[in-house]
Amino acid sequence: MNPGTRKGTPPRASWALGFLLVAAAASVLGSVMLGSVALPAREVLAVFLGEGGDLARLLVLELRLPRSLAAFATGGLLAVAGALMQVLLRNPLADPYVLGISGGAAVGALLAMISGLGLAWVSGSAFAGALLSTLIVFGLAHGTGSWTPTRLLLTGVVVAAGWGAVITFLLAVRPSPELPGMLYWLMGDLAHARGYGLPWIMLSVIVALALPLGRSLNVLARGPLQAAVLGVSVRRLEWTVYLLAALVTAVAVTTAGTIGFVGLIVPHMLRLVIGNDQRLLIPASALAGGILLTLADTLARTVIAPEQLPVGVITAMLGVPVFLYLLYRSRT
Amino acid sequence: MPVPKAGATRHGPSWLAFQAFRRRVRRFSAGLMVAASLPIAAAAQGISVIDDRGRTVQLAEPAQRIVSLAPHLTELLFAVGAGDRIVATVAYADYPEAASSIPRIGTATQLDLERLLAASPDLVIAWSSGSPRAALERLEALGLTVYYSEPGHFEGIAADLQRLGELAGQEERGAVAARDFLDTITELRDRYSTRPEVTVFYQVWDQPLMTVNDQHLIGRAIELCGGRNLFGHLETLVPRPGHETVIAADPEAIVSGGPGEDRPDWLAEWRSWSQLTAVRRDNLFFIPPSLLQRHTPRIAEGTRMLCEVLETARSRRVELPR
Numbered sequence A: 001m002n003p004g005t006r007k008g009t010p011p012r013a014s015w016a017l018g019f020l021l022v023a024a025a026a027s028v029l030g031s032v033m034l035g036s037v038a039l040p041a042r043e044v045l046a047v048f049l050g051e052g053g054d055l056a057r058l059l060v061l062e063l064r065l066p067r068s069l070a071a072f073a074t075g076g077l078l079a080v081a082g083a084l085m086q087v088l089l090r091n092p093l094a095d096p097y098v099l100g101i102s103g104g105a106a107v108g109a110l111l112a113m114i115s116g117l118g119l120a121w122v123s124g125s126a127f128a129g130a131l132l133s134t135l136i137v138f139g140l141a142h143g144t145g146s147w148t149p150t151r152l153l154l155t156g157v158v159v160a161a162g163w164g165a166v167i168t169f170l171l172a173v174r175p176s177p178e179l180p181g182m183l184y185w186l187m188g189d190l191a192h193a194r195g196y197g198l199p200w201i202m203l204s205v206i207v208a209l210a211l212p213l214g215r216s217l218n219v220l221a222r223g224p225l226q227a228a229v230l231g232v233s234v235r236r237l238e239w240t241v242y243l244l245a246a247l248v249t250a251v252a253v254t255t256a257g258t259i260g261f262v263g264l265i266v267p268h269m270l271r272l273v274i275g276n277d278q279r280l281l282i283p284a285s286a287l288a289g290g291i292l293l294t295l296a297d298t299l300a301r302t303v304i305a306p307e308q309l310p311v312g313v314i315t316a317m318l319g320v321p322v323f324l325y326l327l328y329r330s331r332t
Numbered sequence B: 001m002p003v004p005k006a007g008a009t010r011h012g013p014s015w016l017a018f019q020a021f022r023r024r025v026r027r028f029s030a031g032l033m034v035a036a037s038l039p040i041a042a043a044a045q046g047i048s049v050i051d052d053r054g055r056t057v058q059l060a061e062p063a064q065r066i067v068s069l070a071p072h073l074t075e076l077l078f079a080v081g082a083g084d085r086i087v088a089t090v091a092y093a094d095y096p097e098a099a100s101s102i103p104r105i106g107t108a109t110q111l112d113l114e115r116l117l118a119a120s121p122d123l124v125i126a127w128s129s130g131s132p133r134a135a136l137e138r139l140e141a142l143g144l145t146v147y148y149s150e151p152g153h154f155e156g157i158a159a160d161l162q163r164l165g166e167l168a169g170q171e172e173r174g175a176v177a178a179r180d181f182l183d184t185i186t187e188l189r190d191r192y193s194t195r196p197e198v199t200v201f202y203q204v205w206d207q208p209l210m211t212v213n214d215q216h217l218i219g220r221a222i223e224l225c226g227g228r229n230l231f232g233h234l235e236t237l238v239p240r241p242g243h244e245t246v247i248a249a250d251p252e253a254i255v256s257g258g259p260g261e262d263r264p265d266w267l268a269e270w271r272s273w274s275q276l277t278a279v280r281r282d283n284l285f286f287i288p289p290s291l292l293q294r295h296t297p298r299i300a301e302g303t304r305m306l307c308e309v310l311e312t313a314r315s316r317r318v319e320l321p322r
Helices: A011-033 A041-048 A054-089 A101-114 A119-142 A149-173 A176-186 A197-220 A224-229 A234-256 A262-274 A278-302 A311-331 B015-025 B071-079 B097-101 B113-118 B133-141 B154-167 B171-192 B217-224 B243-249 B265-272 B299-315
Strands: B027-029 B032-034 B047-050 B056-059 B066-068 B086-088 B123-127 B146-149 B198-203 B227-229 B253-256 B284-286
Touching: A011 A041, A011 A054, A011 A262, A011 A278, A041 A054, A054 A197, A054 A234, A054 A262, A054 A278, A054 B113, A101 A119, A101 A149, A101 A176, A101 A234, A119 A149, A119 A234, A149 A176, A197 A224, A197 A234, A197 A278, A224 A234, A262 A278, A262 A311, A278 A311, B047 B154, B066 B071, B071 B097, B071 B123, B071 B154, B113 B133, B123 B133, B133 B146, B146 B154, B154 B171, B154 B217, B171 B217, B171 B299, B198 B217, B198 B243, B198 B299, B217 B227, B217 B299, B253 B265, B253 B299, B265 B284, B284 B299
Parallel strands: B066 B086, B066 B123, B123 B146, B198 B227, B198 B253, B253 B284
Antiparallel strands: B027 B032, B047 B056
8 A cells, every 4th residue: 555545644734734724714705805896894794794784795795705606616626627637647737728628628618608508508518528628638648658748748738729729710700799708708707607506516526536536546646557556446547537637627617717727836836735645635726726716816806997807817827937937847 | 751760679680570579669750759658567657668688677767877888878878868877887988078087897898797786876778799798697686777788770779869768767858869860860861872882891990801791780871871881791790801802892982990080001001902993993981980880879970971982982983094
C-alpha cells in the first residue's frame, strides 16, 4: 500500500482544511457585502437575521447570494476537474480549459442554445462535447507510448484552437441579437448563471467520491505500472476519472461559460501546502476553487460598475502568469 | 385622409396576419387614435397595453419611475414627453441632450441589475432583441413590470410611441407623436415609392462589410423611397456580403452610415473601383447613422434624406462621358 494512505491525516493538512472552510465562508460573506450598490454591512447582516429594508433584501437574497453560491460551486468544480486531470496525466499543466475540454463543452452547449433547446439539453450537449474533447485529446496524446507533457499540451492547444474556430463559426452564421450575451458567456460570465442547484449537487457528489476514489488515485499518481502491481484496476480507474472530469467540466461550463485557469492554479498551490494526497487535495481544491472564483466574480461585477466584466478575464489575468511560471520551472 | 394604424407585433411572418392582428389590438380612425377596448378584461381603471412580444402589460397608474434599456427607447420616451420620468438608462443614450444626465446602469446588452433594482422603477422598457433575456426574466420574477419593444417597421415605431405614451400617462402626446410620424412616412411613401427604381447598397459597416435585408427597417426605408436593396432578399437581418458581390452587382447608389456622425472614410474607398456606376455618377451618399439606424421618430428625417439622395441619383441618369 501507499504509505501515505495509512497514516492519519497530518495536522498541517487538517489546519489547512479548517482554514479553507473559514475562508470559504468569509469569501461568500464578503461577496454578499460588496456590490455596485453600496449597502452598509449592518444592513446586509440584518437581512440574514430576517430584517432589513426591502431593497437590501432584494439585492442580497435575490441577486448577490444566488450568484455568489453559483460562483463558489463553479469554481470548486473547475478546481476539482483540474486536480483529477493532473493525477490522471501526472502533469501539473493539465486543466480543462488549457486542454480544450471546456471548449468542447462550450460548443456542445452553444449548439443546444442555438437550437433553442431546454436547460437539460444544454447540459447534456455540453457533457457530450466535453467527453468528445477528452477522448480526442487523451486518445491522440497517449497514442502508443506514454504521455509526454509536450505532446499532451500541443494536442490540447490544437484541439482548443479547433473548438475556438467552431465557436467563431457558430457565432458568425448566427443572427446578431444574442451575440453580445454569448460572447460574455464564452469568456466566462456568472451574470447568466441560471441557478446554483446543479453545480452544488455535482460538487457534493464529487467530493463524496473523493474519499473512496482518493486511495486508488494516490496509487495511480505513482505510475500505472506500479498501480497495476499494487492491485489497482488501472484501466477502469482511468476511465472513471475521464468521465468524472468531463462531467464536472460540463456542469461548470453550462453554469458560467468557459472560465479558464481555475483548475490550473488551485490544485498546484494546494499541493505546495498540503502535499499530493488526493483524499485531501480534492476537497481542498473544491473549497479553494470556490473561494477563488467567488472573489474573482466579486471583482468582475464591481471593478468598473455599472459596466460588468466577464469573470474569465479576471481568472485569466491571474492564471496566465502562474501558467508561464510553471512552464518555465518545468524546463529545468 | 390616410388612416394610420398601429399595432402590436414583432417581425410578423405575414403582412395579412399582421393587419388582422393589429386591427384586433388597436384601432385608429381619421387621424385621431382611439384605443379600442381589449377583448380580455383589463384592470378596471388601470392602464393595459400589449407589448411587441404580445404580452399584456398592466399598470395601476401611469408610470412615475421608468428604466429604459436602450438608447432608442430613451429617445421614444422623450418623444412622448416622458423623458423626465426616466430614472436610469444605458450607455450611448445621448439624444435628446437631456438624456445625457440620466444615471447609467450598464450597456444595452450587459446590465447592472443591482443598480437597476436600486432605482426602484415601476416600469422597465426593454429591447426584445437586445436586452439580456435571462436578466429580464429575473426582473419579471421579482415582480417588476417589463414592456418589451421591438419596432421592426414604421408602424411599430408609431405603435410604441402610442403605447409608451399610455403607460406614462401621456396618452395624447403619444398619439400626436405617433400620428405626426406616420403622416411624414405616408407623405414620403406617396411621393417616392412609385419613382423609377434605383438599386441601392446600404453599408452599415466596412470591416467586415455589413448591410441590411428587406426585413430591416432601413431595408423598408429603401423600399419606401423607390429603391431596390441589393441584398434585400437575403435571410439574415444584417448580412455580411463580400466586396466582390457588391462590385459584381454594380449598385446605382451606395448609401452609408458610419461609426460616428461624420462621413466615414470607407465611403471614399469605393472610388478605387472606377467602373462602378455609383462611383462614375458620384452616387456615394452618407446619412448620419443616428437618423437612420435608431428606431425612433428621427428615422422619418433619415428616411427623407434617403429619399432625397435616391432622387439625386435618378437625376444623374444622363450618362456622363467616361
